[in-house]
Amino acid sequence: MTLNAFAEARRFEAVVAVLDRHGRDPSKLIPILQAVQDEYRYLPEEIMTYVATALDVSPAKVYGVATFYGHFSLEPKGKHVLKICDGTACHVKGSGALVDALRSELRLEGKAKTTPDLLFTLETVSCLGACGLAPVLVVGDDVHGLVTKDEALRIVRDIKRAEASDGGN
């Protein structure tokens, strides 16, 4: 087995485990795709095709489901995912300004959500249900409440600094 083929087989190993865990049941397509995305941070096209074949449904069906739900991403996401809540309370309390500040800090232009170095993805999400803390910024699994522009920038700069020093080691 060549190194490439070996890496390729490893790549699918995780999907097979996910499929087996859900009994290859087509009605479990959504939990399957959620688990796949947890593994790869997005839904690679060849993996979606693989899932379709394994569940005996058409690739179009898998693609249809993957594009319908907001949580699924067909593009690789950054290592650090920043989510700004754009629910009503956060909106009223200035989440729009946070988005602008972070987009300019991360130099995201046009419709780009992910930085070219795949370090950051910035997305707005609908209400996270933490309205008492509006505006809310979620970094990975950490929820930051009552976030100011300066604080948001500080969080991002801290991550950048930590990444830079990791890279140096």
Next chain:
Amino acid sequence: MAGTDTGRIRPGELEAIASAYAAASGAVRRRVVVCGGTGCIANGSTRVFERLRAALEAAGERVVVQLDVHDCSGASAHLSKSGCQGFCQVGPLVTIEPDGILYTRVKEADVDEIVASTFGRGEVVERLLYRDPVSGAAKRGKRDIDFYAKQERRVMHDCGAIDPEDLNEYIARGGYRAARKAIFDLAPAEICALVKDSGLRGRGGAGFPTGRKWELALRQSSPDKYIICNGDEGDPGAFMDRSVLEGNPHAVIEGMLIGARATGATIGYVYVRAEYPLAVQRVRKAVAAAMAAGFLGKDVMGSGIDFELRVMEGAGAFVCGEASAMVSSIMGNRGMPRPKPPRTAEKGLWGMPTVVNNVETLAQVAFIVENGAAEYRRLGTAGSAGTKTYALTGNVANTGLIEVPFGATLRHVVFDIGGGILNEDGKPDNGAFKAVQIGGPSGGCLTAEHLDVPMDFDSLGEIGAMVGSGGLVVMNDSTCMVQMARFFMQFTQRESCGKCVPCREGTQQILALLDDIIAGNGTLETLDLLEELCENVAASSLCGLGASAPAPVLSMLRQFRPEYEAHVVEKRCPTGQCAALSPLRIAPELCKGCTACGKKCPVGAIAGSPKQAHSIDPEKCIKCGACIAACKFDAIKKGAA
């Protein structure tokens, strides 16, 4: 005696567990509850909890985090985490009983002082108490704080008080006795009749009578039936379902068990939004504990009835909150609604009868079965029995999750519980009140003239608003109602599933018209067209999403017509929120002529000599606001002088 750790609990053992729990809890001197809801965790309550444990032990307290119902000797302090206590704004929250103390904004650094003062000397740490937003007076505990004292907490009575991960504590509060009664003492038709008599209506928005829904499902002769708990709480600004699932998951599970018994369902799903990871985790734990105790699974409580409960995470689609769309999503498809009839109670999951009930609805069922329909009706109005939870947010002094009887007025909620309005600078100022958006992106706007309208399904419907899921966003006079309408419209437009034309195309066109108004391209004709389009989309959409999507726009347009007219006729945004319609000007009396603004202006629109008042050329100005940020004297103003 059996507990959760020794396996199944026999139905006759519930009372024994409750009294053992009471004995165990009576033996500890103090109970400390640290709020472990999403909001307080975000503010660091987990670290406060750990620090409290260490500090209490260091002070010689014998700390337990979960009471052992078999052996209550030896512990002196019971330290537990609760679900959301509703007052996230001043979190992390720590309550200490029996002292009746509520500490707010507790940081790790405060822990040693709490232990030394309250545990050591029985004194209160005054600086950690909640202060009245207007008078500034310190309040000792929940009983003294209007935010809590003026509520009527029924659904959320135990939410935020009990440890949601301790099944025994739920049982100690009377839990699973209603399910036992439903299974052993009542026939399915009797349960349906009881719930119908109670007047319970769905809390998800539409307000359909729950008992009638159950009866319809019961009548279907099908071997397989399902019950779904709708926890896909997508309305921005609403978080009651999250709080109930996080704070008292067994109440929802018990409600589903009773619903399953009433309808004959043998499989249930709890469909929770994936944005609520903590709620998902707590529900999964609670389901596992209920399984181990024999309250779920095969042969529930030894009755011969089977009820399997599965948990599914949503994947980020607002429309899945609609019953038929949710059914489609659970089957692994795109979550698109279908025309009705047949209702999902007749044909749902895999074509079988399926009851879909909201979290808050299900959390009330045990109370009804245990206490009867008359007791349930004691609160609320004739057409809307019981209580309703509201997520109170926006420009109001106290924000958080509250519960009041149906029929309570907006005045009571906003001023008594909410503590009044905050103005643009965040200061208490009731004169700054402008409106309240109720019911999120499906609801409408209430203004000062509606402050005394009783809030219930029917009264709100009559004035073009709705209870909806219960989001209440308070807005002060700096809020632009065109921008707000656009905010909600953008939300529903993004979430439209695209199946039917009126919703898919109509929401886009409504949004485009609002954008025209905001950009200064609107005319009076735009307003008429907007109104007509809204009415058509509402009348012709397939499901509730499209039918209610235009409601906020229509309601704001009708309540605030002069504000809309100012945008299109005078080309002026009265609140200065719409950049294109808010000319910038320099107040000469405030300008010191420091030239800072002129240096920042990207288009050279600011002229003036040093130490002389500057001015802005409206022809050149692009209203970017760079000068506002540059001015140290607050001399640059939006809108006409």
